[in-house]
Structures are given as structure tokens and as C-alpha cells.
Amino acid sequence: MYAVTMENPPALGKESIIDVQGSEGKSGSVLGPGDDAAVVAAPDGRVVVSTDVLVDGVHFRQDWSAPDDIGHRAAAASLADVAAMGAACTALVVGLAAPADLPLAFTLRLADGLRDEATLVGASLVGGDVVRSDLLTIAVTALGDLGGRDPVTRSGARPGDVVAVCGRLGWAQAGLTVLRRGFGSPRALVAAHRRPEPPYSAAVDAAMGGATSMIDISDGLVADLRHVAAASTVRIALNTAALGPDAPLVEIASAFGADPLEWVLGGGDDHAFVATFPQRSPLPDGFRVIGAVHAAQDSPDVIVDGAPWTGSSGHVHFGPG
């Protein structure tokens, strides 16, 4: 534990605001906030763990997102990573580096957002560390339980598999574009940027339904599938006819003179789940086929309608990154 200072003891360190509103005893938490460390149930005998860092001005903007939105978004990023392994999320721990003049109400609402997103998947906010920093930075670590299943990795895709996706594609990026141009609507798209809605339970369904590989889409469909292609040493072929952008994307792209398919293929942060399944295997509810897995040619790659994709190769944030 760090930085319990004399100037401002109640808001800093591990006896912090995260503890004050603690969630001891809930779901996976055996020993909640308030000690050196938390204790979380791991009935499987293994624990899945993933961490994500969000920086003010890089991954969110305080003028574009409310504090609870930022909390939801930060929690979703890590929870979706754990779900993408086919695990049920159990707990979150949060490191918060915050300016001295950040209002207490901001921190409380941020914690609310983190806690509420965790609750969506039955997980608890079990601990954290709050320190001073000139730059608001949020580090979220999520834990999960595999329930006796093998983890679904990026490396299991096999030639002949189908590629299927569950969740929104391009909505968060379209919402970010809207905000960048100074607009506050369409509200559905802006909301998709502020609070992604990963279909967490579908990821667990995919694991139970025989998915051979899975990843959550945080960088963009093509960029993330390139990770799968590389790890599995395969070619992944996408079919844009199956990727038809959703109506709100088509509408706003038309108004902006943009190509909605760029958002679908390149937009990150929706945390949809893309998985591969054996051919003719029944797909879990919510998954739709968008392509197929083939043997790798010269090197593993992702092709779109039979050709290399020349659009943006990955999600670019709006800050210094």
C-alpha cells in the first residue's frame, strides 16, 4: 500500500473510498476490501487474470464521459478479456491515480460505475489502491473462474472452422467520431462509446459450445483477428456481406461522408466477442457467421472479401497515443 499522506488520509491508500463502499461477502469475494489483500474464491483451482490501464485524454475524456461511464468502460475492458477466455468473472481490483483536486463526488461515481459493471457479471469490486497523480489513470484487474473448462485461447482456430461474432461492431468508434466532430447524437452511438456493452454471457456460452478460439474486440475486428490468425497459424477470411453495418452506422456515415465498413472492420472498444467454431457446430445464441478459417498461405493473415484489407489496421485513440 502506498501514499497514505498526512494531507489527505481518507481518500488515499487501501483504506480508501473503494473500501468505504465495500462489497465484502458478495459473490466470489471471501475477504473483501480493508486488508492488505483480498481473498477471492477460485473453485476451479485456477484463476484467470487480466489487467487494463486507461489514461485521461488517451482512453477517455472527462468532457465526453461522465465519471460513472468511465468506471463502466474501465471495468468492461478487463471483464471482457476474462470472459474472452471462456471464464466467469469473479472480482475486480482497481488502482486509481488521481489529481488532488479531483472532486470526491467524481471518485464515488467512478467507483459506482466500476461496481455496477462488475455486478452485471456477478463479480465484486474487492479492493484497490488510490494514489495521487497529476494525471487521472485507472488500472483495472479482473479475475475469473473457468468452471473446469479449458481456457479458450487465440491459438485454437483450425482450417475449416467458421468465424462468428456476438456483439456490436463499430458502434463505439462511430460514437467517438460523432463526439470528435462536436455532436452529442445519435445518442445510441455516443452511449456505445461511453459504455460498451460486451455480451459477457455469450462468451461463456461460446466456451461451453465448443469455440476453438476466441478474442474480445478491443482494437478492431481485423486487428484482433490478426492476433488469432498469428497465434493459430491460419488465414482468416471475412465476408463483408455478412458484416453489413448496423443501421445507425450507415445513417451517420452517410451524413459524415464516411465509410461505415471502416468502423465495423477497424473500430475498437465495443468488446464484442469473435470466436471460431467447428463447421456445422450449432452456434450459441447471439453469434452470427462472418467468415471462415483457411490454411495459412505465406504467413498467417486476415483477408476481407478475398483481398488484404487496406483500411485502418487498428484502433487509434484520441490522445497522445
Next chain:
Amino acid sequence: MYAVTMENPPALGKESIIDVQGSEGKSGSVLGPGDDAAVVAAPDGRVVVSTDVLVDGVHFRQDWSAPDDIGHRAAAASLADVAAMGAACTALVVGLAAPADLPLAFTLRLADGLRDEATLVGASLVGGDVVRSDLLTIAVTALGDLGGRDPVTRSGARPGDVVAVCGRLGWAQAGLTVLRRGFGSPRALVAAHRRPEPPYSAAVDAAMGGATSMIDISDGLVADLRHVAAASTVRIALNTAALGPDAPLVEIASAFGADPLEWVLGGGDDHAFVATFPQRSPLPDGFRVIGAVHAAQDSPDVIVDGAPWTGSSGHVHFGPG
């Protein structure tokens, strides 16, 4: 996963430098870096988890600490928290927010420090997230396994117990004072600031030896024992005759006209372990008695030589915090 940008893909995101030097297959790691999440063995069926955040200029200074020192220090902070529950550390995940102009060699050495400190306790660096930020910030989450034991919390101290400590007291704070005054020696004290040496195995020994409560000293002996007193609803009485500052502290305090006892009672960041044990219980190797637990008076408190302690009530960092 966040922020794999087009500008600088190899150093960012979860396919990052942390993965490149991965530690897959070591000790507690079932599935190491390179996927959405890592999978870590949790044979106990519970997992201990703690997170700490270190910010450049608040918790370390690049002109006072080498990158590997910073890595050691960041890892030690979280590993000591897990050990203070009586758990064996199994894994680390790291979130690194780093300026675009941070040299790659810096990041590699930082990762070396994190990995080497983890190795000291048989744990692995199993994953992480690297993002862009104007301010170097390191968030370390440590996991541990209780081996079937109850966690040793802050709340189990009982009147009649003895208070015992294992590890250095005041060294890191004395080293920081030396650096602040522009000196680079005594080297042992400066080194204690740069790389604390928590006696990790002693913490597990304490748990197996019947410790009724335990905490790692990150904020200062008195400040951290106040957490124990509050959680256990007891008075903790320290005896300075048993706390005689170590020789290097006495020497430099004399040169600086400082009181070495201030460092012993108020200095943080050494990550010594202070625990309570039943009276007449044999103490584990390395622990020495420094006080006793009494029934709380008006409210739980810590007294020193029979009186309230009027020194610095907690460790104050050198930055904006």
C-alpha cells in the same frame, strides 16, 4: 486490451514487451502472456489479490532510481501485501502507462526488475498492458495462494498477544532523506529506498507459526499498526527499547541532526512484516518482540513507551502526494 496504435505497435498493448520476455510455464503460470488473459494455478481454491500503483515523481524519481530498481520496488509493494496475508505469491500482472519517448531499454529494464523480484518468491510475470501516457505510472497486481491456511488479517490481534517484527525499520526512509539532501551514500540506506527487501518467507512462516494478525509496513510502523489496532479493536503498546534503530540509521541521523527513531516509527516502504502472536508462542526465525497487545481504552490506538506518539503519523512521499 487497449491502445495498440499504428504509430508504435510493438511496445503497446498486451502483445507487449512484457510478453516478449514472457515467463510462460513457470511456477504458478498455467497460461502465460500473449492471450486476452493469463491463467494462474490456484490450488487452494481461493486466490489472494492485491494491487498497488506507483507514479513517477510521487513514489519514485527517475534520477534517484534506475529502471530495474523501480521494477523491483513496484513488484515488492504488491508481493509484500500478498505475503502479509500469509500467502505464497504466485503471479504478477502489470499495467504500464509510459510516455512515447521513454526509451525501450528503460521498459526492458523495468520489466527485468519486476520479473526478478517476482522470481525471488517463485512467482511469474504472467501478463500486462502497456499504454501511452504523459506520466510514467506502474500498476502491479500480485496473486497468491494460501495453501489451505486461513488468511492472516489485520483483525485477529487479541489482548495478551505479543507484537513482533521481521525486517528493516526506517531504512528506506533514511535512504530517501539521504537522496533528498543530495547525497548518494550511505549506499546501504540508499539501496534500501531503491530496492526494499521484504522478508517474504518470514511472512509465510508467521502464518504457519500461529500469527493472529499481520500487516506489511508500507506507511510506517505506527501508521500501519493503527490499522491493526482499529481492525482488532485493541491498544498496541510499543517499547522503543526493543526498537533501537540499526547502526546505519543512528550514524546518518547524527550527521543530519535527525532523530533515527522517527524513521523507525514513521518511515514507510521497507515492507517489513509486523505480526501479533499468542504470548509464549515460539516466534518464527527473524521475528523480534517490540511490544504487546492490550484491551482498547476509549478507542483503539497505538502507544509508544506508554504515551501517544507525536511524531509523523505516516509516511509522506516526495511528490505532489
